[in-house]
Amino acid sequence: MAKLLQVDFQYNGPYGQQMTDQLVELAKSINNEPGMIWKIWTESELEQLGGGIYLFVDETSAKNYLEMHSARLQKMGIDEVRGKIFDVNEALTLINKGPVGQE
Structure with a gap:
């Protein structure tokens, strides 16, 4: 069953196009996880937050990614990484045009 991972953390930028320019290679590498x-990449300059919403094929993959990603962020000086894993109700999500299961 697909699992959704929600991650956020304090992030001081860059944001917008500058963030895109600096993190494009990281974004490409995430496709290989x-x-x-x-x-879905998330950012809030107003609240100084960065993060993302991910869909994984199973809970093991989501947990492994969260562990690896948290360690990577900690090496970048980000102390607190908040991550939550959720079940996905695919039938209801599909009614609302959610991209569950799409690769």
């Missing part, structure tokens, strides 16, 4: 189906 085991079990990942897609990611």
Whole structure:
């Protein structure tokens, strides 16, 4: 069953196009993570937050990614990474045009 991973953390920028320019290679590499189906990048300059919403094929993949990603962020000086894993109700999500299961 697909699992949704929600991650956020304190982030001081860059944002917008500058963030895109600096993190495009990281974004490309995330496509190679085991079990990942897609990611939506999130940012809030107002609240100084960064993060993402991910869809994984299973809970093991989501947990493994969260562990690896948290360690990577900690090496970048980000102390607190908040991550939650959720079940996805695919039938209801599809009614609302959610991209569950799409690769």
